[in-house]
Amino acid sequence: MTNIIVGFAKDAEAKSIKNLIVRSGFNCIGTANSGSEILSMTDNLLDGIIVCGYKFPDMMYSELCSYLGNDFDVLLISGRAGLANVDRSGIMCLESPIKVGDLINTLGLMVENADRRRRKRREKPKVRSEADKELITKAKLLLMDRNHMSEEEAHKYLQKCSMDSGTNLIESARMVMSLMSE
Secondary structure, three states, rough: OOEEEEOOOOOOHHHHHHHHHOOOOEEEEEEEHHHHHHHHOOOOOOOOOEEOOOOOOOEEEHHHHHHHHHEEEEEEEHHHHHHOOOOOOEEEEEEEOOOOHHHHHHHHHHHHHHHHHHHHHHOOOOOHHHHHHHHHHHHHHHHHHHHHHHHHHHHHHHHHHHHHHOOHHHHHHHHHHHHHHH
């Protein structure tokens, strides 16, 4: 579930927005009244969404964004005058006074996007160690030598064994090595 932090200079604004978000089923982990508070709340998080105002007592939204990095999305809520000066690249904006439906729909889209990025990060192929690469190469060489396969055929065979047995390629290479080395 995506963590949401609400930050506004005025405590009442922050709590009001937080209550709307929580009542709509989102995971709001807290409120903050300064940029430094938001940054300290993000220290233990890998990613999330920051819903904030244009200006804090200690910094502007743009400075906060520069400290957050790419793993946090920002939803800026400000009046028309504040939004006129906003560089909108990389952040979402809503003009205040906000409509509850607009806030909830925008947050829903942002949460979906954050979840999609998180899944992509998890699904990235893991980098194989040199020992694992060597094991796969040895298994392919053994298949090529004993069964007169091409390198591509040996690789496809290992992949098929892997899928059929429900193991990863390294385990399949180990099985081939143990069965054919006897």
